[in-house]
Each structure stands twice: as C-alpha cells, then as structure tokens.
Amino acid sequence: MVRERDMMGTYSTSRGCGGGDMNEKPAWLERLMAETFFGGCGVHEDRRKNEKNVFCLHCCLSICPHCLSSHRSHPLLQVRRYVYHDVIRLDDLEKLVDCSNIQPYTINSAKVIFLNQRPQSRTCKGPANACFTCDRILQEPFHFCSLSCKVDYMVYAGQSLSNILHRFDESDFAISQFEGLRVDGGSEVIDEDTQIAPSSSYSNTEATSNSVISCEPNNNVKKGKGNSFLPGIVLSLGSRRKGAPHRAPLS
Numbered sequence: 001m002v003r004e005r006d007m008m009g010t011y012s013t014s015r016g017c018g019g020g021d022m023n024e025k026p027a028w029l030e031r032l033m034a035e036t037f038f039g040g041c042g043v044h045e046d047r048r049k050n051e052k053n054v055f056c057l058h059c060c061l062s063i064c065p066h067c068l069s070s071h072r073s074h075p076l077l078q079v080r081r082y083v084y085h086d087v088i089r090l091d092d093l094e095k096l097v098d099c100s101n102i103q104p105y106t107i108n109s110a111k112v113i114f115l116n117q118r119p120q121s122r123t124c125k126g127p128a129n130a131c132f133t134c135d136r137i138l139q140e141p142f143h144f145c146s147l148s149c150k151v152d153y154m155v156y157a158g159q160s161l162s163n164i165l166h167r168f169d170e171s172d173f174a175i176s177q178f179e180g181l182r183v184d185g186g187s188e189v190i191d192e193d194t195q196i197a198p199s200s201s202y203s204n205t206e207a208t209s210n211s212v213i214s215c216e217p218n219n220n221v222k223k224g225k226g227n228s229f230l231p232g233i234v235l236s237l238g239s240r241r242k243g244a245p246h247r248a249p250l251s
Contacts, residue, residue, distance in 0.1 A: 023158055025151060026165070029097075031060040033116060033148045037079045037086050043067065053079050057096075057173065068175055075173035080112065087112040093147065095172055098164035102150050103142035105198050114146040139198050 025033075032055055041050040041064035052062040058074035068076070077096075080087050082105075090104050090111040104111045117134040129138050133149035144150040154161055 023155060023160055025155060025161065028057055028060045029151065029161075029165075032077075033151070035062045037062050038081055040064075041067065053081070054178075055079055065178070068178055072175050074175075075168075075170050076175060076178070077173060078177070079115070082107055082112070085118055086115040088115060088147075089113075092173075095168045096166055097147065098166065099147070101141075101143040102147060103138050103145055103198055116148045117146050 035055065037053055037055075038051045041047075041052050044050045044064055044066040047064075047066050050064045050066060052064045054063050054065070054068065055061070055077045056063055056071045056074050057077055059071065062079070063071060063076075077088065077092060080089070087105075087107070090099060090113055093099055093113050099113055102113055104113055106112075117131070117136065120134075120136055129140050129142070130136060131138055131145040131149050132143050133153045134145060136145040138145060144153065150164075151161065154164070
C-alpha cells in the first residue's frame with residue numbers, strides 16, 4: 001500500500017514538525033530553508049565524508065551519510081551544493097512543493113532549484129523581469145529565483161501555503177535512493193568546464209550553456225569543496241580533456 005504524507009500538517013508529532021496556520025510556513029519547510037548544510041556532523045566528526053547534505057523530512061534536521069541508518073524509515077531529501085549555495089534537484093523538490101514560477105537552472109544536465117536567495121554583486125538599470133522578493137534579474141516568465149523567495153512572498157501576501165504543498169509517496173524519498181553511497185571515497189566536484197545555465201522554460205528538458213540572463217554576473221566555476229555534489233548519486237561529472245604534453249625541440 002502506498003503511504004502518503006501531507007506536507008502541511010502530517011508532522012504534528014512530539015518533535016514539533018506539524019503545520020498550523022495555513023498562512024504560516026510549516027516547520028519542516030522553515031527548517032529546510034534555514035538549515036545549514038555541508039557542515040561537519042557533530043555525531044560523526046571523526047569520520048570521513050561527514051558533511052550534512054541530507055534533510056530528514058520527519059525529524060526536520062540535516063544529517064550526514066553516516067546518520068542514514070538511524071533514519072532508515074524516514075523520508076529523506078538530498079541537498080546538493082553549487083558555488084557555496086544549496087540546491088535541490090527539481091525532480092525531487094516538485095514532489096513536495098509546487099515549483100512553478102521559480103527559475104530552474106541546469107547543472108550537469110540536471111535541473112535544480114536554489115534553496116535560498118543569493119547575494120547580488122550588481123544591479124540592473126532599466127525595466128527587467130525581476131524576482132518578486134529580492135529583485136534578482138530573471139528570464140521570462142519566472143517570478144522567483146529560489147524556493148525561499150516564493151514562500152516568503154506568499155506569506156507576505158497572505159496567501160495560503162497549502163495551495164503549493166503536495167502529498168507525496170514516501171517511497172520516492174526512501175533510504176534506498178542512497179544505496180551504494182560512497183562515504184569513504186574521495187569527494188566529487190563539478191568540473192571547471194561545467195556550465196550552469198538558466199533553463200529557458202519550466203517544461204524544457206535541458207538548457208544550453210549559451211543561455212544568458214541579462215545583467216547577471218558571469219561567475220567562473222572553480223573546483224573546490226563548495227561545489228560538491230553528494231557522491232554516488234546519478235549526476236554525470238565529465239572530466240576535462242587535456243592535450244598531450246609537447247617537448248621543447250632539442251637545440
């Protein structure tokens with residue numbers, strides 16, 4: 001039998017993860033947007049690969065791969081990172097929340113949604129399509145640059161969040177999605193040649209690396225811890241091809 005969760009009010013347990021007023025953020029959603037991910041796990045601080053990059057939807061907290069066995073029966077959401085900002089795959093997030101009007105981005109052929117708004121290094125002069133909450137320049141027809149911007153706007157406008165929260169099948173977030181996860185291997189990062197591209201429409205299957213948002217800064221992607229995706233999960237990470245070395249001619 002399929003088990004479903006109501007993301008507005010199901011988690012009204014002793015842990016305090018239930019929902020209340022329909023115009024208020026349910027606790028799980030508020031914690032998801034406020035949680036600090038990719039820090040070291042205090043329980044497993046002596047273990048390798050102990051970054052907290054999984055969110056338990058039942059306990060409303062971030063956990064590391066070594067904690068998975070303690071949350072075996074709970075629905076689990078994977079959080080990824082791009083240039084020191086948390087992102088969630090659109091395929092995962094839209095099972096929980098209506099992501100329409102949020103601009104998705106394509107990283108390694110996978111669409112992602114930014115969890116929170118990002119600092120802006122420049123502003124755009126003149127009329128432009130901008131985020132309703134933080135004024136970041138967006139492509140048409142999107143209204144928000146991140147999940148938090150959409151949620152904050154709805155709360156500010158007095159709109160019921162129950163209209164965008166979905167019931168979901170718990171099997172979609174089962175621990176089996178993390179089978180084969182390497183917790184002792186080397187970390188995988190986005191390659192230097194990887195491009196992040198804004199998807200031109202919510203229904204597109206893929207965006208090209210030539211897509212441009214007007215007035216957006218062009219940030220170079222560098223290898224590093226901040227660009228890590230959870231290893232062992234299906235996101236192809238292409239390696240940079242290097243030419244054969246050439247010797248200097250003998251004199």
